[in-house]
Amino acid sequence: MCAMVRFFKVSVLSTLLVLSWTLPGWAQSPSSVSVSYDSLDVDLIVSDLEQKTGYRFYYNPSDVDSIKLSLQAQDKDISFILSQLFTGTELHYALDAHTNVFITKGREIMTDLPQDFFGQGQETKVVTVQAFDFSDYEKREKQKKLVESRLYKIGPKTNDLQGKSTLAGIVRDATTGEPVVGAAVYVADPLIGVATDQFGFYSITLPRGRHELRIKSVAMKATQRQIMLYGDGKLEIELEQDVTPLKEVVINSERDVRVTGVQMGVERLDIKTMKNMPLALGETDIMKVVLTLPGVQTVGEGTVGLNIRGGATNQNLILFNDAVVYNPSHLFGFFSTFNPDVLKSVELYKSGITADYGGRLSAVLDVTSREGNLKKFSASGGISPITGRITVEGPIIKDRTSFLLGVRSTYSNWIMRQLNDDQLSKSKASFYDFNLNISHKVNDKNNVYLSGYMSQDKFKLAEDTTFSYTDRNGSIKWKHIFNNKLYSVVTAGFSMYGSSIETNANPVNAFTLDFKIQQINGKVDFNYYLNAKHTVTAGLNTVRYKLAPGNFQPSGSASLIVPDVLQQEQGQESAVYIGDNFEVSPKLSIYAGIRYSFYQSLGPQDVYTYPDGPKEESLIQDTVSYGKGKAIANYHGAEPRFSVRYSVSDNTSLKFSYNRMRQYIQMLSNTTAITPTDIWKLTDRYIRPQVGDQISLGFYKTMRNSTIDVSVEGYYKMMENTVDFKNGATILLNHHIETDIVNTKGKAYGAEFMIKKSAGKLNGWISYTYSRTFLQAKSVNATETVNKGEYYPSSYDKPHAVNFIGNYKLSRRFNFSINMTYSTGRPITLPLAKYDLGGSSRLYYSDRNQFRIPDYFRTDISINVEGNHKIRKLAHSSWTFAVYNLTGRQNAYSIFFRSENGQVNGYKLSIFAQPIPTITYNFRF
């Protein structure tokens, strides 16, 4: 709507300009008028002046919206009146020979061309062209000052300033028109604040009256709005990008919210922050950035799985625009599947998970992509030693519909063919991923978002075995705003993950083995800003799973492989939830929520039955057949969520949270790292849902004018029915996986200390984490017992971890970053002795996970060089020089022992055993 109007005005003006050029001379004799305006709308003034002077006014109503002007003048000409009126505003006027008045905002227009416009040189008098020299930047600056000092009146004017009213709106990026997520919108006195949600939407309830509303966000310039709140109303806010964040490199938008918000254990990282960090393989990788946060660990570099507060890798809910991502890695985990150019932000919930999230035990990693530039077309991309990527975005309908398309791929196959190595030139390793987002503003109350993602990995080693896996997901979201206080989001989505192994080395044994999981989900979420004290969220969702755990087929006509297709698994997981954010007093806020989840394992399926006692293949008693849609097993349970914040003082607070989570799907893997062949398994008759409880307690303080945050968080976590394996378990193509699984109990506890300096030339954080995590497999049946039923450390139990991230802005163009990481080595099972058997030395292993690999330490640095800072140039580019593992320490990825030619040898494997320098070129235009 808005775009159309503007376009129309502009074309009218240019037509007039052309006409005016044909008619020389100024209108020099305006009649004098007297006026008396007291804070009148421009519309009223204009109609008064049109009446009195006979001039016709042309202007864009939105330029003068809510501008009130005052003037007393007697017998003055129109030019005097207009110039007096517009003094101190951004409005300009121009008169032409036809008694037309053009009011413009930001820059003047000429109603006549400069007299020497065509260079004939007859006239020396030149109309000043200074008015043209406003760069966009200066204009925006001026505009910004204007909006910051202007008083916005919200609601119908009234004298009754008792009670409270709600102000709502969307915070957008002024350059791209995209909503800003997680921006803090608050007033300082009394301290009342909210953060914008994933749509950039905020709703804040304030006492009626005059306020200064402050808005802050990561990598955006802080701003404020003067408001006079008479009643409920809307206020749209645009934030300027902090082009080169020199003074205000904001690592955490939660600078104020961290202390004042109810939430704890939540980290939000913005893509700009992530891009400043040193990179391993020439590309910003959010999974590796998340790894630098306290409480997040991994079993080894080059693997993508995250272990968050003692949880297994499959206990994290990884969402990409609300769709579940099953395998977030490319190429064995060297890259994450998230293309850095399309990302907006990532939020990690380690504790205090609100009731709207569910389905995984440990943590939520919510990744959102940008929606695309609403105002103009732009492209960005990068070239690193291994990958190339490009992202294109722009408006389909200006200010209403935008798209974002990102593609990333390797050119490693090409490189590999150039290599003069027989083995490697026959190998192939490639991946690509593809993102498409479309967002459309139907009207002020309705928005629709479409998001699609597709990725594929394929690698073939010289051995004639091809591994491949594909991740696809898509979601459509409809956001409907009922009123200032209530909005709803309806989401429908699907996710599909499949992996495949194919080998053709020997035609007789040639086979393909496929795994596939699909889910279709739908949900409705409501957000209700009840009043200043209560924000209620509620909703329901359901997920239908369909899982093909194994499809083993011969490949080629010579193959004698007998097809083996494991039964499909079906399940339906549903949940309802309600939560309330209750601000009891400025000092005390509470979030209380409850989620109730239901799960049904559904037929058609044949289920083996076992007598009481150990489940062994030899003990299978009978087979029970369930028809299509028949419930095989039902599970349900409540998941209470609770957080409380108590502010000891303005800059110190204490928080406590408790949450229970239930998980109905698990990954089956008996390897330490996530592998491409790992499969997932639904909860069924024998595999019970995992249940986890976590309590955590935190202390937060900001110092030095909110530039330094100190936090301490401690947690204790209990997990039930997590899955571990019997020694020597078969996972692939196992028709009775329950006989190879042991149910374990887990416990994890720890403390995270963090000091963060989020502003200034030098910024960054240092954190220390103490964390332990143990599992226990105890059963009356010896075969279902691990380590004699004692608690044993899980493979990701790393008690001590220290992370240091530092950024130093040398100048506007040079940024230096350093990342240092230390952690205790992970537990492993080592041989205790060797013995002779079968003609060779063999190994006698310890109980599970009784030893550790050597401690891990790594330092990375990077230097980012921005191109010059001309605001208006075609392309912006930057170079990143980085060195990964600067000290070249040979960190152990694993320790293993092998019988070779009858002898036992011990080895240490390091993946990045030397410093790895990379150069990346990034561009944007």
Added chain:
Amino acid sequence: MRSFLKPILFYTSLLGVVGCIEPFVPDNISQPEGIIVIDGFVNTTAQTASVAISHANALTSSSEVERELGASVIIEKENSTQYTLAEKGNGIYQLEGINFDKVSRYRLLVTTSNGSSYFSDYIELTATPPIDSVTWRAKEEGIEILVNTHDQNENSKYFRWTYEETWEYNAPFFSSYKMVNGEAFERAQDDRIYNCWDSHKSTGILVANSIRLSSNIISDFPLTFVSASSIKLNNRYSILVQQQTLTKEAYEFWSQLEKTSEDLGGLFDSQPYQLLGNIHSESNADVLGYFSGGLVSEERIFIDYQELTYSLLALRPRPICNEQENIDSLYLADLPTTPNSVLLKDPIYQRGVGIIGYTWAESICLDCRLRGGTLQRPDFW
């Protein structure tokens, strides 16, 4: 799964660096006391049984494992006869000439000299089909030895192989004379040191199954790889492959033992674990090893180096000795002071005069035994 390492090497080498594997010796691993290892096998074909008893050794120890001497070792037919094995020394106990009953089950009973008792589960003796063929094929850098078999009787779909390689090789030069107390004598036929034979038994665990196939066929299972530059292909190579079928339990034991001791080191390997077999202790202590048995079929093939492809022949190593560098002359006048250890190659003739001296070279150039083998021609050669 070791192949998973390759992409890493690829990616890291692309970046100009290489992932690194280096030897590692753990410290402070305390070895558990006196774990016994019992390795028993009944060969129904040969009507023999052999049991080796030893003790586990410290991980870093370089000494031989300690053998269990003076134990009482008995094989018991279920509810029937007991056969006592004779101690052959070095911890080996054997039984010969027993016609094992293929339908009965047997178990192993061991009592060590210190009075500890051990017993195995009852085992079934498996029937093994003959080996269809042992073949070889040229690869890029050597040859791969493959085995093929099938069993229509469907007795068992689990197979294990062991092999013994034997190869004949030559010294670089033929020594036709030798020194005896200051004089040169022509070597007799049985005194030649030119042809040697060496052999090597398999150390790895070679198991395979056909459970996923529509017929019980093992096709081209790779047993070993012989590098074209190896001395094994210097002249003539032979391999004797022994095949036995396994019960499902025995197969699982051996394949897991392989996984936990030979197939580690990749990025995505499963974690190793303690693996115990089918032998138990009266006192509930851990017992390592396995007891199994059945028919054993075997097949031997020979490969002459001339059968190799040209591209492989091109990979044969340069001789370790050559005429220009390694051959020297010894004149008759020098002979009296030449010790017996000097090996002579050929006589040097001068026209009209006769022998005026001998050529000689370092022993490695003339005596094949210095490269590991013996002069004993095997019976089957």
